[in-house]
Amino acid sequence: MPVVMDAERISRALTRISHEIHEHNRGLSDVALVGVRSRGVPIAQRLADDLRRISGEDIQVGALDITLYRDDIMGAAAGVAPLVRKTEIPFSIDRRTIVLVDDVLYTGRTTRAALDALTDFGRPKAIQLVVLVDRGHRELPIKADFVGKNVPTSRQESVQVRLRELDGVDEVLLQGKD
Amino acid sequence: MDVASPRQVAAPPLTALRQKHLLGIADLSAEEILLVLDTAEAMKEVGQRTIKKVPTLRGRTVINLFFEPSTRTRTSFEIAEKRLSADTLNVAIASSSVVKGETLVDTAMNLEAMSPSMIVLRHASSGACHLLSRICKAAIVNAGDGMHEHPTQALLDAFTIRERKRRLTGLKVAIVGDLLHSRVLRSNVLLLTKLGAEVWVCAPATLIPAGMCQMGVRVTTRVDEAVEGADVIMMLRIQLERMQGAYFPSQREYFTTFGMTEQRVRRAKPDVIIMHPGPINRGVEIASEVADGSASVILDQVANGVAVRMAVLFLLAGGAAEGADGTEKVA
Numbered sequence: 001m002p003v004v005m006d007a008e009r010i011s012r013a014l015t016r017i018s019h020e021i022h023e024h025n026r027g028l029s030d031v032a033l034v035g036v037r038s039r040g041v042p043i044a045q046r047l048a049d050d051l052r053r054i055s056g057e058d059i060q061v062g063a064l065d066i067t068l069y070r071d072d073i074m075g076a077a078a079g080v081a082p083l084v085r086k087t088e089i090p091f092s093i094d095r096r097t098i099v100l101v102d103d104v105l106y107t108g109r110t111t112r113a114a115l116d117a118l119t120d121f122g123r124p125k126a127i128q129l130v131v132l133v134d135r136g137h138r139e140l141p142i143k144a145d146f147v148g149k150n151v152p153t154s155r156q157e158s159v160q161v162r163l164r165e166l167d168g169v170d171e172v173l174l175q176g177k178d
Numbered sequence: 179m180d181v182a183s184p185r186q187v188a189a190p191p192l193t194a195l196r197q198k199h200l201l202g203i204a205d206l207s208a209e210e211i212l213l214v215l216d217t218a219e220a221m222k223e224v225g226q227r228t229i230k231k232v233p234t235l236r237g238r239t240v241i242n243l244f245f246e247p248s249t250r251t252r253t254s255f256e257i258a259e260k261r262l263s264a265d266t267l268n269v270a271i272a273s274s275s276v277v278k279g280e281t282l283v284d285t286a287m288n289l290e291a292m293s294p295s296m297i298v299l300r301h302a303s304s305g306a307c308h309l310l311s312r313i314c315k316a317a318i319v320n321a322g323d324g325m326h327e328h329p330t331q332a333l334l335d336a337f338t339i340r341e342r343k344r345r346l347t348g349l350k351v352a353i354v355g356d357l358l359h360s361r362v363l364r365s366n367v368l369l370l371t372k373l374g375a376e377v378w379v380c381a382p383a384t385l386i387p388a389g390m391c392q393m394g395v396r397v398t399t400r401v402d403e404a405v406e407g408a409d410v411i412m413m414l415r416i417q418l419e420r421m422q423g424a425y426f427p428s429q430r431e432y433f434t435t436f437g438m439t440e441q442r443v444r445r446a447k448p449d450v451i452i453m454h455p456g457p458i459n460r461g462v463e464i465a466s467e468v469a470d471g472s473a474s475v476i477l478d479q480v481a482n483g484v485a486v487r488m489a490v491l492f493l494l495a496g497g498a499a500e501g502a503d504g505t506e507k508v509a
Contacts, residue, residue, distance in 0.1 A: 065220060067220075068220075068224070068232040068233070068262075068492075069232065069233060069234070082193055083191060083193045083213075083216065084217050084220040084221070084492070085219075085220050086220045086223045087220070087223055088223075116233070120227065120229045120231070120232070121229075122228075
C-alpha cells in the first residue's frame with residue numbers, strides 16, 4: 001500500500017500551511033480554527049501550536065461534528081451511519097475568520113455540511129478551508145484555500161489519513177481497488 | 179476495506195440500532211443502550227445552542243398518537259422532533275374518530291396511508307405498540323403502553339444517572355413506589371440490570387407484582403433497607419387514578435410508611451440523587467423538601483428527555499432506511 005505522505009512530510013506541510021494562514025490573514029487576532037471530526041481536530045490542534053510558535057498568539061480551536069448535517073445519512077444502510085459526537089465550539093464565531101480544517105477533500109459534501117453547521121453557530125466574517133490532502137473528484141463547487149498535498153486518485157481508490165493522536169502513527173496511505 | 183491493516187483496532191463500534199422499532203428495553207442489548215446514551219450526549223449539545231435545530235430529519239413526518247393524557251412525554255417528543263426538523267403532528271384523541279368507535283388498528287392503518295416515517299404511540303393497553311409494529315410500515319416508538327414498558331423514560335433516567343455518576347455499573351439504585359402498575363419500573367429494571375446496577379425495589383406487599391424476584395432485583399417492603407447506602411433513589415408515582423383496589427389504608431399512611439422524607443434520604447450515600455418520572459404527588463410518595471432539595475434531579479430528567487428522544491428518533495430513522503420501507507423513497 002503506497003505511502004503518499006510520511007510523518008516528516010505531514011509535519012512540513014502543516015508548518016507551511018501555518019505560515020500561509022499567518023501571511024494570508026495579516027495577523028491572527030480574529031482567527032479561530034475549527035476541526036471537522038474526527039481527524040480534522042488533531043490537525044487543527046497542530047496548526048494552532050505552529051501558529052503560536054510563529055506569531056506568539058494563542059489561537060482558539062473548536063471541534064465540529066457534521067453527522068446531523070450530512071445529505072447521505074438517511075439513505076445509508078443500517079450499521080454504516082457514523083456515530084454522532086459532540087460539537088464543541090467554546091467561543092463565538094461571529095465576525096471572526098474561521099479556518100475550517102479537515103483531513104481529506106474529496107466530493108466536497110463534508111465541507112458543504114460543515115459550512116451549514118457553522119452557519120448555525122453564527123455569522124463569521126469569512127470561512128477558509130484547510131485540508132491535508134486534496135484527492136479531486138469534486139461534486140460541489142468547493143475549493144480549499146490551503147492544501148497539504150494534491151494527490152491524484154481514481155474513484156475506486158481510498159485515501160487513509162492516520163494521525164498520532166488517534167492512530168498512533170502519522171501517515172497518508174493510498175489504497176487500491178482491492 | 180480497512181481490515182487488511184494490522185494497525186486497525188478490532189470491531190468497529192456499533193453505530194445503529196438492530197431493530198426498526200423501539201418497543202421496549204427488553205429488545206435492546208447493553209451495547210445498543212449505550213449507543214443511545216452516547217448519541218444523546220451530542221443531541222444535548224444541540225439543545226444548548228442559540229439555534230436549537232439541525233436539518234437531520236427534514237422531510238420526514240412523525241405522528242404523535244397519544245391515547246392517554248400526557249404533558250411531559252408528548253411535549254418532550256414534539257420538541258425533539260422539531261429540533262431534528264421533522265414535520266410533526268399530534269393526533270388528539272378527544273377530537274379524533276376514536277370517539278366515534280374506530281379501533282386502534284383502523285386508526286393506525288388510516289394514518290399509515292399518509293406515509294409517516296414514524297409513529298410515537300402512547301396507549302393504555304400493554305402490547306399496543308407491538309400490535310402496530312406488525313401492521314405498520316412506519317417505525318413505532320413506544321411512549322408508554324399500559325403496564326408494559328416506557329423505554330424512553332428508562333433511557334433518560336439512565337442518561338441522567340450517568341451524567342451525575344459517570345457510570346451505571348455497580349451503583350445501588352433503590353426504586354420505591356407503585357411497582358404493580360408501573361411501566362416505568364419495568365423498563366428501568368430491565369435497563370439497569372442489563373448495565374450491571376444493583377437494583378432494589380420497595381413497595382407495600384399489595385403493590386409488588388408477582389415474579390418481581392425473577393427480574394434480578396432485591397425486593398423489600400422496608401424503605402430503610404432499600405435506601406441504605408443507595409447512590410440513586412428513584413421514586414414512582416402513586417397512581418391515584420388506579421388506587422380503587424384498597425392497596426393501602428390511606429395516602430397519609432402510605433406517606434408515613436413509604437414516603438421519601440429527608441430523614442430517610444439521610445440513610446443513602448451523601449451524594450445520592452433523587453429521581454421521579456413525574457408528575458409528583460407531594461406529600462404522598464415524596465416530601466416537598468426532598469423533591470425540591472439539592473439532591474433532586476427531577477428537572478434534569480425532564481431536560482434530558484428531549485436529548486434522549488432526539489437520539490432515539492435519529493437512530494431509528496437511520497436504521498429504518500435500509501430496506502423494507504418504501505414510504506420515504508416513493509414520496
